Amino acid sequence: MNPIVAWLVEPLTYPFMLRGLWAALMIGLVVPVLGCYVVLRGMAFYGDALAHIILPGVVVAFLLGWPLAIGALIVGVLAALAIGGLSSSTTIREDSAIGVVFAGALALGVVLLSLQRSYAVDLAHILFGDLLGVSPADLALMAVLSMVAVLTVLLFYKEFLLLSFDRVLATTMQLPVRSLNNLLYVLLAVVVVISIQAVGIALVVAMLVTPASAAYLLTRRLAHMMLLASAIGAASGVIGLYASFYLDVASGPAIVLVATAVFGLVFLFAPGRGYLSRRIRASAA
Amino acid sequence: MTLPQQHDAQAPPIRADRLWVRYDGNLALEAVSFTVAAGERVAVVGPNGAGKTTLFKLIAGILQPAAGSLEIHGHGPGRHVCVGYVPQRAMINLDFPVSVAEVVMLGRIREIGLLRWPRRADWSRVDAALTRVGMQNYRARSIGTLSSGQQQRVFLAQTVAQQADIVLLDEPLTGLDLPSQEIIFEILDELRSQPLTVLVATHDLNLASTHFDKVLLLNRRLIAYGEPRTTITSENLLEAYGGHLHIFADGRLLVDTHHEGRQ
Numbered sequence: 001m002n003p004i005v006a007w008l009v010e011p012l013t014y015p016f017m018l019r020g021l022w023a024a025l026m027i028g029l030v031v032p033v034l035g036c037y038v039v040l041r042g043m044a045f046y047g048d049a050l051a052h053i054i055l056p057g058v059v060v061a062f063l064l065g066w067p068l069a070i071g072a073l074i075v076g077v078l079a080a081l082a083i084g085g086l087s088s089s090t091t092i093r094e095d096s097a098i099g100v101v102f103a104g105a106l107a108l109g110v111v112l113l114s115l116q117r118s119y120a121v122d123l124a125h126i127l128f129g130d131l132l133g134v135s136p137a138d139l140a141l142m143a144v145l146s147m148v149a150v151l152t153v154l155l156f157y158k159e160f161l162l163l164s165f166d167r168v169l170a171t172t173m174q175l176p177v178r179s180l181n182n183l184l185y186v187l188l189a190v191v192v193v194i195s196i197q198a199v200g201i202a203l204v205v206a207m208l209v210t211p212a213s214a215a216y217l218l219t220r221r222l223a224h225m226m227l228l229a230s231a232i233g234a235a236s237g238v239i240g241l242y243a244s245f246y247l248d249v250a251s252g253p254a255i256v257l258v259a260t261a262v263f264g265l266v267f268l269f270a271p272g273r274g275y276l277s278r279r280i281r282a283s284a285a
Numbered sequence: 286m287t288l289p290q291q292h293d294a295q296a297p298p299i300r301a302d303r304l305w306v307r308y309d310g311n312l313a314l315e316a317v318s319f320t321v322a323a324g325e326r327v328a329v330v331g332p333n334g335a336g337k338t339t340l341f342k343l344i345a346g347i348l349q350p351a352a353g354s355l356e357i358h359g360h361g362p363g364r365h366v367c368v369g370y371v372p373q374r375a376m377i378n379l380d381f382p383v384s385v386a387e388v389v390m391l392g393r394i395r396e397i398g399l400l401r402w403p404r405r406a407d408w409s410r411v412d413a414a415l416t417r418v419g420m421q422n423y424r425a426r427s428i429g430t431l432s433s434g435q436q437q438r439v440f441l442a443q444t445v446a447q448q449a450d451i452v453l454l455d456e457p458l459t460g461l462d463l464p465s466q467e468i469i470f471e472i473l474d475e476l477r478s479q480p481l482t483v484l485v486a487t488h489d490l491n492l493a494s495t496h497f498d499k500v501l502l503l504n505r506r507l508i509a510y511g512e513p514r515t516t517i518t519s520e521n522l523l524e525a526y527g528g529h530l531h532i533f534a535d536g537r538l539l540v541d542t543h544h545e546g547r548q
Contacts, residue, residue: 040381155400162391165381172345172370173395173447220382220427 011245019139020131021241024255027198027207028237030146031191032229033153035212036222037184041164044209045095046083049102051192051204053079055109058126058196063112068126069141069193076189079105084182129200129252131241138197145190152187153226160184161222198237199252206256207233214259214266217273232262292367293359298323298451298482299344304353306339313339316353317507321499323450324480326473328493328513331503332526337486338373340503341453344484345370357451366395369444369452374436374460379429385439386424389414392447414445418472434465441472452476454485458492470496490517 001009011017038047054072061071079101086097113123125133134142153160159180162170170177188208195207215228240255247254268275299321306314314336321327329337342348343355346362347370355362362368369392389411390403397403403411415421418438428436437457444452458466473483484501487493493500494513502508502516504525509516522530 157402158391158394158397159399161383161387162394165383165388166377166391168345168347168370168372168376169391169443171347172368173366174346175394216382220429221384221387222382225382 008242011242016132016134017241017245019134019136020251021238022139023131023134023142023198024237024241024251025234026142026146027195028211028233028235028255029230030149031195031207032211032215032233033226034149034188034191035208035210035233036215036226036229037160037164038188038208039212039216040222043188044205046098047188047192047208048205049098050076050079050083050189051196051201052102052109053105054189054192054196055106055126055201056112058201059109059112062122062126063116067137067141069138069145069197072193072196073145073190075105076193077186080185080189081182084178084185125200126196127200127202128250129196129198129203131198131244131251131255134197142194142197145194149187149190149194152183156180156183157223199256203252203256206259210256210259210263211236214263217266217270232259236262291360296356296359297321298358299484300356301343302354302356304340304343304355305351306336306343306348307351308339312505314343314350315506317503318353319501319507319510321482321484323482324477325498326477326483326496327485327499327501328497329484329486329501329503330488330490330493330525331508332529335504335525337503338455341370341455341484341486344368344451344453366447367450369447369449371437371440371444371452371454371457373455374433376455379436381428383428384424385415385420385426385428385431386411388428388439389442389446392443392445392449396448411442411446414442415439417445417475418442419468432465434461434468437461437465437469438472441469441476445476449481450479451482452484454483456486456488458485458487458489466492490522493517 012021035047038044054076057071057073057075058068059071061068064071083094083098083101086092086094110123113126116122159170159175162173162175163177163180163184167177170180191208192204195204199207211229211232212225214232215225218228219225236259237255240258241251243249243258244251244254266274271277297320299319301320302318304314304317305312317336317340329340331337339348343350344357344362345368357368386408390407392414393403393407393410397407412421412424415424418441420435420438420442423431423435423439428439431439437454441452441454457469461469473481477483485497494517497513499511500513500516501510502521502525508525509518509521519530
């Protein structure tokens with residue numbers, strides 16, 4: 001066999017690597033699509049917080065022996081709706097409210113987890129992901145959640161576009177702005193749950209923000225931005241997983257590092273809006 | 286989603302009756318009453334903080350009055366998708382990755398309906414609207430790459446695609462050069478045959494007196510409303526603007542907008 005092909009095929013002879021690859025591909029394709037809304041609406045902190053708020057749900061599911069994603073999904077959707085509701089009350093600034101809930105939930109999750117004996121190992125998996133521990137059932141659940149997320153974005157594409165671009169027009173046109181916003185928040189919770197398996201709670205925000213930010217520098221159309229973000233996410237997932245296999249490093253952080261490197265290259269070399277082309281234009285002017 | 290309200294054909298497009306609005310405990314509008322007839326073009330003039338934007342938001346159904354009544358075609362505001370509201374430029378995120386054609390398409394979002402993508406007929410409406418404002422060659426450009434005047438024309442096309450018969454333009458002329466301002470007025474002249482009722486918030490008293498049927502002079506209270514020559518009088522203007530008004534020997538008027546916002 002051709003050595004390059006052999007090099008590529010070898011990891012896939014392990015069933016756990018094959019499942020990990022499917023999971024990395026799915027997450028890389030789907031999560032950055034929602035990440036485009038996060039980037040365009042300036043919700044990076046919200047996405048990061050949502051991931052951490054989910055920890056107690058994951059831990060309780062773990063202690064009860066349920067699939068982790070179920071616990072995460074329940075807490076994530078509840079938190080999304082609660083924050084959506086909080087943001088409409090004006091007694092406290094939204095980012096402070098998110099900060100309070102975020103830190104409290106994270107602490108609660110760690111305390112619950114520390115009741116377990118194998119605390120250190122499990123915490124590392126939850127915080128930084130465990131792509132190689134994905135079970136066939138996890139994979140099936142991920143596939144279903146991914147389909148739901150992508151279908152919903154397709155069905156509400158123009159409404160989410162208007163809501164993100166021009167909220168005043170959305171209100172004048174009498175769209176159900178609050179319900180649409182809540183729907184978007186719930187979708188974010190869904191993709192956060194999907195990505196926890198791959199990159200862990202601490203790095204979910206990277207899957208949401210990094211590929212979408214790179215794509216933002218490369219295009220001026222939302223649909224193109226979503227496709228590009230998806231491509232960057234999927235490539236980062238696959239390359240990161242191979243890197244983790246051959247270099248023997250943790251898979252989640254490897255994926256995030258690849259995505260970060262892609263962002264760095266785009267930031268420097270993107271035509272038009274990259275750092276270099278802006279410098280060239282500035283010196284030419 | 287609620288259905289858009291049917292129009293009462295006998296009623297005027299806009300009738301405001303003693304509108305009061307409170308913003309964070311301060312009065313933004315006090316007992317403002319006026320009626321706009323179909324096809325009229327009204328300049329809404331007043332200092333910063335006079336309540337011009339507040340008035341537009343009421344008509345667009347984004348704000349509710351604390352007291353008084355406002356009727357759009359004989360019914361309460363809200364549930365009307367016949368009102369096209371173009372906010373001040375600063376209110377719109379012009380870095381957003383969206384094309385000119387998409388911006389105009391969003392004006393038809395109710396017509397297209399939930400869970401549907403725009404069809405070919407919708408896109409040809411979009412093209413027709415862009416043609417009416419002379420922007421048909423820019424449909425694939427992203428909104429942020431256009432000049433201010435071109436952006437205003439695209440947002441006008443959005444209200445055309447929306448089939449709005451009341452159009453509210455909040456300071457559309459600020460920062461535009463004279464040719465761009467003239468183009469906006471030419472477009473408004475052309476759209477007038479519909480009939481289109483237009484309210485424009487502006488600081489430019491000279492434009493207000495030359496290009497509009499009526500002037501609504503506002504400083505929280507309604508100071509004057511009627512034809513330009515009866516409303517733009519030095520007495521009324523002094524009441525609206527205080528000491529920030531300059532009257533030149535040739536009769537031109539200048540409001541010192543740089544300072545009047547800071548009192």
